[in-house]
Amino acid sequence: MAEEKEPHSVAASTVPASDSAGSVPEKPATVTSPALETDYHLTGSKLYLVLAGIGLAIFLFALDVSVISTAIPAITVDFHATTAIGWYAAAYPLCLCSLQPLAGKIYANFSLKWSYFVFVGIFLFGSLLCAVATSSVMFIIARAITGVGAAGIFSGALSILAIVAPLSKRALYTSALSSLFGIATVSGPTIGGALTTKVSWRWCFYINLPVGAVTLVVLALFFRPPVRDTDKGTLREKILKIDIFGCLLFIPTVVMAMLALQWGGHEHPWKSATVIGLLCGAVGLAVVFLVWEWHKGDDAMIPFSIVLHRSIFLSCLFAACMMGAYIVNIYYIPEWFQVIKGASPLHSGVMVIPAVGSQIAAVAVSGLVINKTGYHNPWAFVGMAFMAISSGLYTTLHPSTNHAKWITYLVFQGVGGVAMQSSILAVQVALASRPRQIPVGISTVAFFQYFGAAVFQSIALAIFQNQLVKSLKSHAGLNQDQVQLLLDAGSGHARKETMKSFPKKLDLVVWAYNKAIANTFYASLAAAIVAFLLATGIEWKDIRATKPASPKAEASPEVVVEKSRELDKPVSRKEEV
Structure with a gap:
């Protein structure tokens, strides 16, 4: 196979066809031969450059989820605003999650290449605004804009992968891209802490600009997607196909649900009118949204014909539980290092390297094995x-836990990261005969991933706060004012505040924090077990044997004429028909 084949959508053919008198017309007929899917596959350096480009974009969008965690204290100092801290972290994932299905419909109905350029461009523009923000309000708006762009990066990257690589090879490449997501999420706090300490928090966002520019240049030079029928309609027709009304129902539904999950038990009590009102509003709009989507049929933003497919439905639920377990572990393990072991934010990031290393190794091995065997299911x-094993072991953490133990636990956690690719591959296999719907399927799975992470983070936070308050009062013997003093200081400054206010109780306070952190891993343990059970229902299909639907025109009379011309055979009227 050549390194890149030019699409041969038109092949000139001059095949004589006899008329009723048996004569041959003077002007030859022009024959159109459809381009096949394999004509757009890349190999060699062009393929690796495209993969590197979309990989960098995935790394940046995942990095922005967690890089801000260690930069927030410095940001609040510059803007003199502490009441908006919650929105610094929330604006980005709210837009990222709520716009996932819309991104899938845009990719399905507009040019894949230019749609991806727009999403990456919006992401970079939002990053620039974050870096130059002069006020708290401007920064929050910029984070929201960045989230809008990020909504189309992951699903768009995997949709590009579906064009440039055959299905039988996608397992290896999907594994590599998925590992970048995990690595960026784990290393985000470390990178954010290093940039904030050594340069400025603004470089957490400036860094996106040159790296993102590489992605745009590489795709502009080497990515040549096919022109689909959906790309040829008018702008009005395309806009009508992306289900604008469904989008207007879906976005506030997700925003209200995520705000209720983030505020419940933290900003507001779970029984407060604010949280109850948000939950009721989310449920009510969700019902209206589902009715509308059922009415729209295959033109819906999230078509029921896709979601109710057994493998896709179970893959969505699997993705939600898998990411829930994953995100709880990578969020609270650095907390344990900082509070219990007294590590700095930068040092705690270094301490999770065993998880990063084992994940990279495990993902590489799984990708190679899937490429050979054709089955991704065992790796789920x-x-x-x-x-589940790592989460269960984390529940046994103690202030005296030695290095050998927690390093082993981290290695097990990293190996668990091989499951990240399973839901994505399952959707691509299920939709192999409907390639136009692959972006919609990938976006739907991505939405469930992010929403599942938000749900389980909320559950873990509720466990942490309830257990911490209980332990500080019953075990450490602190009164309500002392407990509130520690809560206001935050986990990162818990040891410092304890040494300052009541140093004799440091060991008791550390024990209370250890108990609270260890209990959060019961949430990830439950999520991992549920995900394991859900994986049993996903269909087993050999991705090497899965063939996309051949173009209808491939068996048309024109192709018969073209093939006969190449063999210098006369073509009878019977063969043409």
Whole structure:
């Protein structure tokens, strides 16, 4: 196969066809031969450059989820605003999550290449605004804009992968891209802490600009997607196909649900009118949204014909539980290092390297094995089994836990990361005969991933706060004012505040924090077990044997004429028909 084949959508053919008198017309007929899917596959350096480009974009969008965690204290100092801290972290994932299905419909109905350029461009523009923000309000708006652009990066990257690589090879490449997501999420706090300490928090966002520019240049030079029928309609027709009304129902539904999850038990009590009102509003709009989507049929933003497919439905639920388990572990393990072991934010990031290294190795091995065997399903079980084991071991953490133990636990957690690719591959296999719907399927799975992460983070936070307050009062013997003093200081400054206010109780306070952190891992353990059970229902299909639907025109009379011309055979009227 050549390194890149030019699409041969038109092949000139001059095949004589006899008329009723048996004579041959003077002017030859022009024959159109359809381009095949394989004509757009890349190999060699062009393929690796495109993969590197979309990989960098995935790394940046995942990095922005967690890089801000260690930069927030410095940001609040510059803007003199502490009441808006919650929105610094929330604006980005709110837009990222709520716009996922819309991004899938845009990719399905507009040019894949130019749609991806727009999403990456919006992401970079939002990053620039974050870096130059002069006020708290401007920064929050900029984070929201960045989230809008990020909504189309992951699903768009995998949709590009579906064009440039055959299905049988996608397991290896999907594994590599998925590992970048995990690595960026884990290393985000470390990178954010290093940039904030050594340069400025603004470089957490400036860094996106040159790296993102590389992605745009590489795709502009080497990515040549096919022109689909959906790309040829008028702008009005395309806009009508993306289900604007469904989008207007879906976005506030997700925003209200996520705000209720983030505020419940933290900003506001779960029984407060604010949280109850948000939950009721989310449920009510969700019902209206589902009715509308059922009415729209295959033109819906999230078509029921896709979601109710067994493998896709179970893959969505699997993705939600898998990411829930994953995100709880990578969020609270650095907390344990900082509070219990007294590590700095930068040092705690270094301490999770065993998880990063084992994940990279495990993902590489799984990708190669899937490429040879054709089955991705076993790795869903392997990944969630190791994730459950690591979560269970984390619940046994103690202030005296030695290095050998927690390093082993981290290695098990990293191996669990091999499950991240399973839901994406399952959707691509299920939709192999409907390639136009692959972006919609990938976006739907991505939405469930992010929403599942938000749900389980909320559950873990509720467990942490309830157990911490209980332990500080019953075990450490602190009164309500002392407990509130520690809560206001934050976990990162818990040891410092304890040494300052009541140093004799440091060991008791550390024990209370250890108990609270260890209990959060019961949430990830439950999520991993549920994900393991859900994986049993996903269909087993050999991705090497899965063939996309051949173009209808491939068996048309024109192709018969073209093939006969190449063999210098006369073509009878019977063969043409």
